Amino acid sequence: MADLPxxxxxxxxxxxAIAALSGKTNKVVPVAGATWIMRAGSRGEKIDGTFVxxxxxxxxxxxxxxxxxxxxxxxxxxxxxxxxxxxxxxxAALMMATGYTANPAIRRAATIGGNICTADFAASxxxxxxxxxxxxxxxxxxxxxxxxxxxxFLSTRRSLGRAVLVTxxxxxxxxxxxxxxxxxxxxxxxYPVANLSAAITVAEDRTIRTAAVAVGGVEPVAKRWTxxxxxxxxxxxxxxxxxxxxxxxxxxxxxxxxxxxPGWYRVRLLPALADRAFRFLTKSTA
Amino acid sequence: MTTSLMINGEERSLTCDPRTPLVDVLRNELRLTxxxxxxxxxxxxxxxxxxxxKPMSSCLLPVGTLEGRDIVTIxxxxxxxxxxxxxxxxxxxxxxxxxxxxxxxxxxxxxxxxDNPSPSRDxxxxxxxxxxxxxxGYERIIDAVMSVxxxxxxxx
Ligand SMILES: Cc1cc2nc3c(=O)[nH]c(=O)nc-3n(C[C@H](O)[C@H](O)[C@H](O)COP(=O)(O)OP(=O)(O)OC[C@H]3O[C@@H](n4cnc5c(N)ncnc54)[C@H](O)[C@@H]3O)c2cc1C
Ligand code: FES
Ligand code: FES
Numbered sequence: 514m515a516d517l518p519x520x521x522x523x524x525x526x527x528x529x530a531i532a533a534l535s536g537k538t539n540k541v542v543p544v545a546g547a548t549w550i551m552r553a554g555s556r557g558e559k560i561d562g563t564f565v566x567x568x569x570x571x572x573x574x575x576x577x578x579x580x581x582x583x584x585x586x587x588x589x590x591x592x593x594x595x596x597x598x599x600x601x602x603x604x605a606a607l608m609m610a611t612g613y614t615a616n617p618a619i620r621r622a623a624t625i626g627g628n629i630c631t632a633d634f635a636a637s638x639x640x641x642x643x644x645x646x647x648x649x650x651x652x653x654x655x656x657x658x659x660x661x662x663x664x665x666f667l668s669t670r671r672s673l674g675r676a677v678l679v680t681x682x683x684x685x686x687x688x689x690x691x692x693x694x695x696x697x698x699x700x701x702x703x704y705p706v707a708n709l710s711a712a713i714t715v716a717e718d719r720t721i722r723t724a725a726v727a728v729g730g731v732e733p734v735a736k737r738w739t740x741x742x743x744x745x746x747x748x749x750x751x752x753x754x755x756x757x758x759x760x761x762x763x764x765x766x767x768x769x770x771x772x773x774x775p776g777w778y779r780v781r782l783l784p785a786l787a788d789r790a791f792r793f794l795t796k797s798t799a
Numbered sequence: 800m801t802t803s804l805m806i807n808g809e810e811r812s813l814t815c816d817p818r819t820p821l822v823d824v825l826r827n828e829l830r831l832t833x834x835x836x837x838x839x840x841x842x843x844x845x846x847x848x849x850x851x852x853k854p855m856s857s858c859l860l861p862v863g864t865l866e867g868r869d870i871v872t873i874x875x876x877x878x879x880x881x882x883x884x885x886x887x888x889x890x891x892x893x894x895x896x897x898x899x900x901x902x903x904x905x906x907x908x909x910x911x912x913x914d915n916p917s918p919s920r921d922x923x924x925x926x927x928x929x930x931x932x933x934x935x936g937y938e939r940i941i942d943a944v945m946s947v948x949x950x951x952x953x954x955x
Binding site: 519520521523544546547548550551552554555560564566568569615616617618619621622702 | 800816817818820839840841842844847853854855856858859860861863864866907926928929931
């Protein structure tokens with residue numbers, strides 16, 4: 514077969530990657546684990562443009578678990594993250610969202626950066642986990658490096674421009690417990706119909722001091738469930754009324770319809786997901 | 800652009816479009832047709848190969864990203880005529896039906912048994928969650944795996 518130049522570049526630094534992405538007139542695509550990009554055909558799209566393969570850039574795949582924060586390179590794969598976070602109760606939501614989703618071969622390939630940069634992927638498990646954990650996203654562009662909240666990243670990611678890379682995710686550490694629950698139609702390898710991540714801090718008398726709850730899969734983009742969060746403050750964890758409380762706030766969501774499930778069904782799952790998550794948290798904080 | 804990589808212990812230089820999925824290069828250019836091309840979505844595991852010793856779905860790997868990597872396919876794991884112990888167990892216990900899923904199952908199981916020489920039945924099932932079989936119902940596959948669990952030949 515004839516040699517086809519410029520179909521793939523392998524920069525060795527973030528600066529070289531930004532240059533490769535900005536210096537072209539044709540389509541250029543940053544490539545991380547390629548597990549979304551290579552499924553273009555199944556979405557009725559074509560694999561085209563020049564691939565800028567990020568896998569040869571050092572320091573983008575590491576995970577650093579420090580006392581005050583966890584810092585994860587954008588190229589860290591799901592399996593590396595799940596192993597790196599094992600045993601840290603505050604990070605359990607992200608450990609579960611990376612370690613118990615997709616399948617083992619995909620977890621070895623798919624990266625955290627690729628996951629959150631896929632704006633068309635409504636059912637991400639990682640995005641709600643990062644929302645609940647108050648993560649920040651480090652972005653590098655020709656103008657320099659900046660840090661933005663996950664919510665800001667989600668609302669601007671489609672318009673960030675072609676020469677922008679996510680390089681790192683930074684998550685503050687708190688004396689909190691977290692979890693991630695999801696409901697799939699079948700089992701292994703399925704995307705969730707709906708998912709929910711929660712992180713709470715608890716007072717000595719078992720009342721909830723702070724609560725962050727994020728929901729994915731239901732709407733096109735994951736978001737925090739603020740009415741439910743507010744209603745949780747001051748509740749005793751042992752009261753076990755989480756399904757009922759959650760049921761009062763499902764009108765914050767407008768479910769999306771697709772071939773996988775109708776929107777109303779996704780919304781209807783939320784109290785059950787909340788119940789599952791808070792039963793787990795009740796046990797894990799006991 | 801040329802991509803240089805090892806395939807089954809042989810150095811190869813590939814000049815195809817570097818965005819081509821590895822499974823297509825293996826099957827269409829190198830005629831290594833043991834690697835199956837089924838869902839092309841990372842879902843079924845039939846296209847599994849080892850990349851630096853780890854099972855990966857070759858339908859989702861652009862070949863140009865594999866520069867310098869060590870690839871082993873199902874053709875590369877037997878020793879001449881002597882089949883790998885898992886392949887042999889599948890034959891001995893008459894597990895295989897259409898055969899679509901088996902190369903991928905073997906490629907997943909081999910490193911799994913290397914790293915977990917005495918797994919429980921449930922652990923084997925969990926290891927195979929990314930390998931779909933439409934024919935057998937899985938239980939006989941697990942029986943065959945459990946029959947070789949203590950075999951010492953599973954090395955890499
Ligand atoms: C069978 C299967 C099941 C799955 N199940 C789940 C699941 O249940 N839950 C879940 O959360 N995920 C799941 N995934 C993974 C998910 O669907 C995506 O495929 C994956 O997260 C994409 O990551 P990647 O590293 O492969 O990205 P790529 O495919 O390499 O890239 C995806 C997009 O992000 C861009 N991009 C990548 N990295 C960067 C960067 N650093 N900066 C800027 N842009 C970038 C690319 O240009 C592209 O547009 C599953 C995948 C498969 C194949
Ligand atoms: S063909 Fe690759 S996972 Fe199915
Ligand atoms: S034997 Fe036919 S798919 Fe497994």
